Amino acid sequence: MPSTNFMETTQTDISTTMRAMLIDWLVEVTEGYRLVPETLYLTVNYMDRYLSVKKINRNRLQLLGVxxxxxxxxxxxxxxxxxxELCYVTDGSYTKEEVLQMEASVLSYLKFEMAVPTSKCFLRRFVHAAQVFDKGSTLHLEFLVNYICELSLLEYSLLCYLPSLVAASSVFLARFILKPTKNPWNSSxxxxxxxxxxxxxxxVRVLHRLFCFGPGRNLPAIREKYSQHKYRFVAKNYCPPTIPTEFFQDATS
Incomplete structure (x- = not known):
């Protein structure tokens, strides 16, 4: 797991905004090369873990990303x-040798621990469990959950939550958006x-704010991605401005 406060304790030349802008750009790159979603989640995990232990200058942040x-x-x-190809997408900002040197540095600092659970790893099981109760809109639910979970990658403050909790919260919010009057959670x-x-x-509160107000005009990639027909335009779904407090109350035995 990355540190939850590396921006405050380790980094002095980059900001949470720069991190979000880099991730937004990486979404465009992964879409352009048609890479699987797991690649994006792992990329962000590696970046955050590296930034947790190694100070970096802002002019090398994109190099770290690629x-x-x-x-x-x-x-x-x-x-x-x-x-x-990755050098090309940076407009030639870095050479092949620089990318390979940074790759070696990342592998060294992360001690070659590349197999890590991201929130995407938990989504399949959680979405499948949710789809049992949403048979009429299973694909819509899946796309909406994935949209919410990808938005979470942009939000530095969400690093304090376990990936499994982010995945579960994404399912909670997606089910609420699709059926606002029905309790989105159950014993199953x-x-x-x-x-x-x-x-x-x-x-869920943080994800709800992200969905309703968006990550900002400077970070359009995820919103535009999920505004396409192939994703059922889920980024354009209406979300109620508040979530009833009683939906967060645990069932009593």
């Missing part, structure tokens, strides 16, 4: 992008996720 993407693609993809979801509604309260 190097982590290279490692994640090698781990997840059948045909990962070539180093030269608690069983499969191991989280009660009260456990999800803080994380």
């Amino acid at each position: 190097s982590c993407l290279l490692i994640a693609a090698k781990y997840e993809e059948i045909c990962p992008p070539q180093v030269e 979801l608690s069983y499969y996720t191991r989280y009660t509604p009260s456990d999800l309260h803080g994380c």
